[in-house]
Amino acid sequence: MSERRKPYPFDQIEPKWQAIWDQNRSFHAPNPGEENFDPAKPKYYALDMFPYPSGAGLHVGHPEGYTATDIVARYKRLRGFNVLHPMGWDAFGLPAEQYAIKTGQHPAVTTRENVAKFKTQLKRIGFSYDWEREVNTTDPAYYKWTQWIFLQIYHSWFNPETKKAEPISSYRGDDPDSVRLAYVAEVPVNWCQELGTVLANEEVIDGKSEVGGFPVVRRPMRQWMLRITALADRLLDGLEDLDWPDSLKALQRNWIGRSEGAEIRFAVVGSSRCDDRTPQPGVPTISVFTTRPDTLYGATYMVIAPENPLVDQITTDEQRESIKAYRAEIATKSDLERTDLAREKTGAFTGAFAMNPVNQERIPIWIADYVLMGYGTGAIMGVPAHDERDLEFAKKFGLQIVPVIQAPEKTAEESIGYTGIGTAINSPLLNGLSRVEATARIIDWLEQNGHGRRDTRYKLRDWLFSRQRYWGEPFPIIWREGKHEALPESELPLEPPALDDFKPTGTGEPPLAKAKDWIRYSDNASRETNTMPQWAGSCWYYLRYCDPGNDQRFVGREPEQYWMGGRNDEGQMTNVEGMTKPEPAGTSSFDIRPSSFPAKPGGVDLYIGGVEHAVLHLLYARFWHKVLFDLGHLSTPEPFQRLVNQGMILGEDSRKMSKRWGNVIDPIDVIEIHGADAFRCYEMFMGPLEQMKPWSMKGVEGVSRFLARVWRLIMEENQAGEWVLSDEVQDVDPQKSEVKILHATIKKVTGDIETLSFNTAISQMMIMVNALTNAPAKPLSALRTLLVLLNPFAPHLTSELWQTLARKFPAGSDQITAQPWPEHDERLLIEDEIEIVLQVNGKFRDKITVALDATDAALETAARSNPKVQNAVGEQTIRKVVVVPKKLVNVVAN
RNA sequence: GCCGAUGUGGCGAAAUGGCAGACGCAACGGACUUAAAAUCCGUUGGGCUUAACGGCCCGUGCCGGUUCGAGUCCGGCCAUCGGCACCA
Known part of the structure; x- marks a missing residue:
């Protein structure tokens, strides 16, 4: 077969340079105290979201973000930074286990194979990872520390006074188990029969499992929970100083869903006489949460959730049958049906009445499924005049509607249905006040008279942390006489038992329960059989990269402080004490000088990954990080300072890449034809990183042509068809126009890399190459500068050309990676x-x-x-x- | 419904409030070649007009506003995509 002639010999130079980088450990970042560690260099931590190594291998979406961070990492190295750029494997989780069940192969085996495949593929793209720092969440030496961190969480509580996670020993109450950050609760969970496990709320989409799309039902089970809600305010407020996209911050804020308002207590009063206002003996008051306490005078009825246990206590004998019928009707409905917004409101009257504390009105108590048990107190006050749902409900059941807020330029009557800001009316204590004033006054009144208090509620739920699966971290917990206790740290890692049959039991009992010997801890104690969810390992992997081999600690203090310790970026290196770099080491391998740099909350300088992790991984990791920070194990309050979401790459038909459409592009196929450098450059040239964009093979060819033009600027073919250094390359001064374009290119490429605008950086380099293409003499100095600028994008090509030039024109080093990044001279642009x-x-x-x-x-x-x-x-x-x-x-x- | 993005040639896209469409793809023409590929050079938003050089008008989803000047800023719509959704 006549092989299609390659525009330049990438098939030879790419493997050559990849081997050289491996041999020279070119991208190994030394830790403080290690050989070759240079304390004068500022640090830069460029992080990718590590992949789940599936059997399918990489697709073109993976390397998009990876290429972006790789360009920044290579660029920062050339600028003299000590760059941490690691990669690893998020390898516990459902897909490996599902595959294992299907094929009978142990998930450890398939995981090993998949990791090997991924690693080979990543290496072929020429990423400058420090592979000596590779981590794998399924490695006992790794999950030993995942389990250890779980124990730290288990041994902690959230002190509301200090607003910090603290060791449980600082808790003064009598029931520590009720405040632990990791606790056991009997909760309604998302049970998926097909997957044989419970799932987090985040893993359930429209009543179906995110993995596989199987039906999910609610069912009460005993589960491990993490008290993430205790940190809700901190997680919300901490977003402020992070360099994250606003849209992503909005997603997290939305998910946390803080609502400020009041809790108001309504006494249940006798139902026998219509003027009876005496509290019912033995019946507790009903608390409601509202964000509109200023509308309290308009509360003309109450609704409690059908599942609310209070229903049994208050329902009158006359209404018992109809309440029972309504509850039975609700029970048959799925979550999906229940939350169908288009559905007409339904409900039933309990026969009971409550007293509105502010005006002593007797108001009826209903049950209705539009009130959810899981939010607030599971009960609401109905203010039909100023809430759409309440209005709909009141109209349907003929309940009283009293306007208490007057809309601007409207009459009281016209203000029914108005939910905006107006003036209080029909409210003796509040009349004439604005919403803000009225809210403040009514809350004062409620607090003074013992009817309620200021309150804040969150949409965020505690994190359901246990899974009934085999392929995950076992909990370092033992049960003795019905009580849980921590496994001693000396017994970590706790490895899962070797099981031949790791299928789910189908009963909700975890597969680990089958390993009778493993479960038995001692005569009177047994092991916890749940495993942790996939998110556990990814909650802290970025910390492990800092010190992956440490067997004494999850991460050494010094490496953690060095790599995570604030952001030592250049912008900040000049403005404090006139310092440009950390001072050289004293007695220690380097000095930590937190005061030297303005505090930045996050440690990782650049984190790139998909937006699909906006509320899962990114929230969970922040939560663990804050707990570990509070406990004194970490030096920054936030993990990730600057976060960027790469956009999805679509197929050539502009549809999402999938086997179903047959439009999946395999990066290795592209590299076979065009080379890794062209692949990298094309992925960056397609358009803005954050944007969704379709793949185009023609586009790859265009970028490949550009790289070939760079090659031919410097190389030409001799009679024998071999590539040799071109005679046109001469050590001459560039012409004035060439100097200008060169410095314009330095300026543009440098600025564009900082802002991750790689597409326009490449376009500027194309302009420069086009300008040089027809020059009779190719000035050496301009070519060298161009090669350094292009190096982060096309590392193999530029390394080879640099070395070739160095043979004829000796330079300081024949390695382009040893060159300094060029600086532009503004005067030459004028x-x-x-x-x-x-x-x-x-x-x-x-x-x-x-x-x-x-x-x-x-x-x-x-x-x-x-x-x-x-x-x-x-x-x-x-x-x-x-x-x-x-x-x-x-x-x-x- | 709420929150957030996005809307520019045939296509991917550029454009500190100052020449809209850089750069690339595709298309067309030319050079080289026996020929093709590759390479190099050129044309390429739409319309009107000129024998020609050229000249003129329109154009960044729609409507309005601010400005000497708006793709860019402000207000109001429309469409597409993403997230949340009876959250009190």
Whole structure:
């Protein structure tokens, strides 16, 4: 077969350089105290979301973010940073186990194979990972520390006074188990029969499992929970100083869902007489949560959730049958049906009445499924005049509607249904007040009279942390006489038992329960049989990278403080004490000087990954990080300072890549044809990183042509068809125009890498290459600078060309990775003559070339005398002339 | 319904409030070649007009506003995508 001629020999140079990088440990980042550690270098931590190594291998979506971080990592190294750029494997979890059940192969085996496959593929793309720091969440040496961190959480509680996680020993109450950050609760969970496990709320989409799309039902079970809600405020407020996309911060805020309002207590009163206002003996008051306490006078009924246990206590004998019927009807409905917004409101009257504490009105108590047991107190006050749902309900059941907020320019009657900001009416204590004033006053009143208090509620639920699966971290917990206790740290890691049959039992009992010997801990104690969810390992992997081999601690203090310790970015290196770099080491391998840099909450300088992890991984990891920070194990309150979501890459047909459409692109196929450098550059040239964009093979060819042009700037084919250094490459001074374009390119590429605008950086380099292509002599200095600029994007090609140049023209080093990043000289960008745009009434008419120092008056004169300007002005009178120095002249006429 | 993105040629996209469409793809024309591929050079938003050089008008989802000047800023719509959704 006649092999299609390659535009340049990437198939030879790419493996060559990958081997050299491996041998030279080119991308190994030394830790403080290690050989070759240079304390004068600032650190930079560029992190990718590590992949789940599936059997399918990489697709083109994976390397998009990876290429972006790799470019930044290589760029920062050239700028003199000590760069941490690691990779690892998030390998516990459902898909491996599902596959194992299907094929009978142990998940450890398939995981090993898949990791090997992924690693080979990643290496072929030429990523500059420090593979000596590779981590794998399924490695006992790794999950030993996942289990250890769980124990730290288990041994902690959230102290509401300090607003911090603290060791449980600081808790003064009598029931520590009720406040632990890891606790056991009998809770209604999302049970998936098909997967044989419970799932987190986040893993359930529209009543179906995110993995597999199987039906999910609610069912009460004993589960491990993590008290993430205790940190809700901290997680919310901590977003403030992070360099994350606003849209992503909004997603997290939304998910946490803080609502501020009041809890109000309503006494249940006797139902026998219509004027009976005495509290029912033995019946507790009903608490409601509302964000609109200012509408309390308009509360004309109450609704409690059908599942609320209070229903049994308050229902009157006359209503018992209809309540029972309604509850039975609700029980048959799925969550999906129940939350169908289009559905008409339903409900039933309990026969009981409550007393509105502010005006002593007797109001009926209903049950209805539009009130959810899981939010607030499972009961609401109905204010039909100023809440859409309540209004709909009140109209349907003929309940009283009293307007208590007057909308601007409307009558009281017209204000029914108004939910905006207005003035309080029909509310003796509040009349005339604005919403803010009324809310403050009624809360004061409630607190003073013992009817309620200020309160904040969250949509966020505690994190359901246990799974009934085999392929996950076992809990380091033992049960003795019905009580849980921590496994001693000395017994970590706790490895799962070797099981031949790891299928789910189907009963909700975890597969680990089958390992009778393993479960038995001692005569009177047995092991916990649940496993942790997949998110556990990914909650802290970025910390392990800092010190992956440490067997004494989950991460050494010094490496953690070095890599995570604030953001030592250049922008901040100049403004404190005139310092440009951390001072050289003293007695320690380096000095930690937290005061030297303005505090940044996050430690990782750049974190790139998919937006699908916005509320799962990114929230969980922040939660663990904050707990570990509070407990004194970490030096920053947030894990990730700067976060970017790469956009999805679609198939050539603009549909989501999937086997179903047959539009999946395999990166290795692309690399076979065009080489890794072209693949990398194309992925970055497609468009803005954050944007969703379709793949185009033609586009790859275009970028490949660009790289071939770079190659041919420097190489030519001799008679024998071999590539040799071109005679046109000469050690001459570049021409003036070439100097200008060179410095413009340095400026553009440098700025664009900092802002991750890789597409425009590449386009500028194309412009420069196009300009050099037909130059009779190719100036060596310009070529060398170009190669350094292009190196982060196309590392193999530029390494090879650099080395080739160095043979004929010896430079400091024949390794391009040892070169400093070039700096542009602003003076070389300035021209002596400058183009001025002439406009008439804002419309472009002509452009003229004038001396750089032309005065405004001279520009105006030139514009007025320009024939095209005169023509456009015609008979009109010139009213005004706007002169923008060095830019344009706009003649205003009419 | 609420929150958040996005809307520019045939396509992917550029554009500190100052020449809209850089760069690339596709298409077309030319050079080289016996020929093709590759490579190099050129044209390429739409319309009107000129024998030609050229000239003129329109154009960044829609409507309005601010401004000497708006793809960009402000207000109101429409469409597409994503997230949340009876959250009190």
